[in-house]
Amino acid sequence: MKYISTRGKAAVLDFEGVTLTGLARDGGLYVPESFPTLTAEKIRAMAGQPYADIAFTVIKPFVAGSVDDASLKAMLDATYCGDVFRRSAVAPLVQLGPNDWVLELFHGPTLAFKDFALQLLGRFFDHFTAKRQQKLTILGATSGDTGSAAIEACRGRKNVTIYMLHPKGRVSEVQRRQMTTVIEPNVVNVAVDGTFDDCQALVKACFNDLMFRDEVNLTAVNSINWARVMAQVVYYFSSAVALGAPDRAVSYSVPTGNFGDIYAGYIAKSMGLPIEKLVIATNSNDILARTLQTGRYERGDVHATISPSMDIQVSSNFERMMFDLASRDSHKVNDYMDEFAQKDSITLGDAEISKARDLFLAEQVDDATTKRVMAALAASNGYIADPHTAVGLKAAEHLNAQVPRITLSTAHPVKFGAAVKEATGVTPDLPSHMADLYQREEQCRVLANDITALQALVRTGVNS
Ligand SMILES: *Cc1c(COP(=O)(O)O)cnc(C)c1O
Numbered sequence: 001m002k003y004i005s006t007r008g009k010a011a012v013l014d015f016e017g018v019t020l021t022g023l024a025r026d027g028g029l030y031v032p033e034s035f036p037t038l039t040a041e042k043i044r045a046m047a048g049q050p051y052a053d054i055a056f057t058v059i060k061p062f063v064a065g066s067v068d069d070a071s072l073k074a075m076l077d078a079t080y081c082g083d084v085f086r087r088s089a090v091a092p093l094v095q096l097g098p099n100d101w102v103l104e105l106f107h108g109p110t111l112a113f114k115d116f117a118l119q120l121l122g123r124f125f126d127h128f129t130a131k132r133q134q135k136l137t138i139l140g141a142t143s144g145d146t147g148s149a150a151i152e153a154c155r156g157r158k159n160v161t162i163y164m165l166h167p168k169g170r171v172s173e174v175q176r177r178q179m180t181t182v183i184e185p186n187v188v189n190v191a192v193d194g195t196f197d198d199c200q201a202l203v204k205a206c207f208n209d210l211m212f213r214d215e216v217n218l219t220a221v222n223s224i225n226w227a228r229v230m231a232q233v234v235y236y237f238s239s240a241v242a243l244g245a246p247d248r249a250v251s252y253s254v255p256t257g258n259f260g261d262i263y264a265g266y267i268a269k270s271m272g273l274p275i276e277k278l279v280i281a282t283n284s285n286d287i288l289a290r291t292l293q294t295g296r297y298e299r300g301d302v303h304a305t306i307s308p309s310m311d312i313q314v315s316s317n318f319e320r321m322m323f324d325l326a327s328r329d330s331h332k333v334n335d336y337m338d339e340f341a342q343k344d345s346i347t348l349g350d351a352e353i354s355k356a357r358d359l360f361l362a363e364q365v366d367d368a369t370t371k372r373v374m375a376a377l378a379a380s381n382g383y384i385a386d387p388h389t390a391v392g393l394k395a396a397e398h399l400n401a402q403v404p405r406i407t408l409s410t411a412h413p414v415k416f417g418a419a420v421k422e423a424t425g426v427t428p429d430l431p432s433h434m435a436d437l438y439q440r441e442e443q444c445r446v447l448a449n450d451i452t453a454l455q456a457l458v459r460t461g462v463n464s
Contacts, residue, residue, distance in 0.1 A: 001064045003030040006323040008330025015066035019124050022220025023207040029320050030226045035270040036061035040246040051090035052080040055234045062230050084119055085144045090236045093242055096381055101406045103239045106270050110178055113410035114149035117231035122153030124227055129159035137208055137216040138162040141199035144171040144309045148178035150221040151187050161186045161461055165199040174415050181440035194449035195302050205451050212455055216462045223260030224316050226460040232264035240273050243404045249274040253283045253396035253407040255388040257289055257310035259317035276403050279361045281395030282306045286364035288315055295353040298332035298345035306367050306419040307387040325352040363395035384426055386413040
């Protein structure tokens with residue numbers, strides 16, 4: 001499989017290349033040259049298979065030429081197993097209504113869906129760095145959950161050092177502690193005086209500094225890294241097949257921030273999975289919902305909400321979607337991104353908007369509504385949902401109830417315990433593997449929102 005940049009000017013790479021590169025050198029994002037398709041027969045055969053086997057069928061075409069079947073199988077078996085995910089279904093479906101389901105994606109080591117991709121990505125890093133005898137510097141920005149999942153995936157790995165930026169004081173205490181209590185020589189936590197968008201801008205600036213990038217051999221673990229999106233395609237297949245695909249269509253509601261998870265749903269659909277609609281569920285940071293409603297992709301101010309992992313105004317993965325909406329015209333994507341850099345907004349063409357409206361619905365859900373959904377669900381079903389999941393559940397109400405409606409549950413309620421307690425009166429318990437989280441020692445650097453200071457810090461680590 002070959003990968004091309006959305007901006008059309010970076011080298012064409014194979015899967016190994018894009019995994020170790022992250023952001024394309026022309027500032028774009030890598031996408032497969034074309035999406036592989038799976039026949040109805042192949043999809044049907046997934047029914048009743050272990051998650052790791054479904055993952056093998058879905059992922060194999062994307063890594064063709066870079067990873068041999070036996071290595072891929074070994075990595076998938078080691079990732080999607082009981083030692084890593086504490087449910088044997090790996091991604092269990094829970095029924096909440098006659099045709100309403102929650103896909104629980106929070107049974108991994110850091111209790112959010114990001115473990116699905118990052119646990120696998122850590123193993124790809126090991127595989128490729130061992131083969132190349134190379135060391136990697138990982139730089140990432142987190143609004144909370146990416147950070148802990150990436151750190152957990154990279155801790156102790158021989159050829160990898162990870163620097164993780166989070167906005168100081170803007171992640172929940174559980175989220176912070178999950179990152180800062182990992183005391184390993186190859187893990188550096190950095191609290192930045194700023195917002196998540198500031199952290200993400202620092203990371204992007206480091207990637208766009210090509211000399212720095214080569215000097216420290218920089219790689220991304222944010223969802224700009226193709227491998228992450230790819231890994232997330234799998235649970236769309238496992239859940240849809242469990243509910244009757246390919247012979248019955250399903251729909252998804254996806255709590256969305258960086259447009260990674262929902263873009264994975266779009267890929268699943270492009271590969272042949274019968275998905276009727278995908279709902280973009282946002283909190284009041286609603287740039288994506290507004291885009292679908294108005295045709296204008298326009299930056300707003302970042303608001304702090306009770307679903308902080310979606311407090312994002314610039315969705316980096318949206319560029320991948322834009323590339324397809326613009327019929328894969330990289331000139332158009334360059335024009336759009338230039339326009340956005342200058343004016344903080346883009347107006348999409350009519351054809352692009354109507355294509356997007358065919359695929360997606362969108363709904364923004366404010367904090368008050370989110371709390372009401374959590375309270376109502378606790379009362380009616382005794383089900384405790386985290387605030388991100390609750391945003392998704394509310395948005396799912398827009399979907400046609402004739403087809404199964406699956407809401408992605410992106411985090412365990414304990415990660416957002418304060419909001420859950422306020423809405424439902426229930427204090428969720430930490431799972432046993434984390435019971436002593438509040439007693440563990442923390443380690444973290446504080447840094448100004450300043451690229452020079454950040455690069456100096458990374459250089460020290462690489463040259464020591
Ligand atoms: C990251 C995250 C999201 C948003 O996912 P994207 O792929 O960035 O759209 C939603 N919910 C939780 C709990 C997350 O950690």
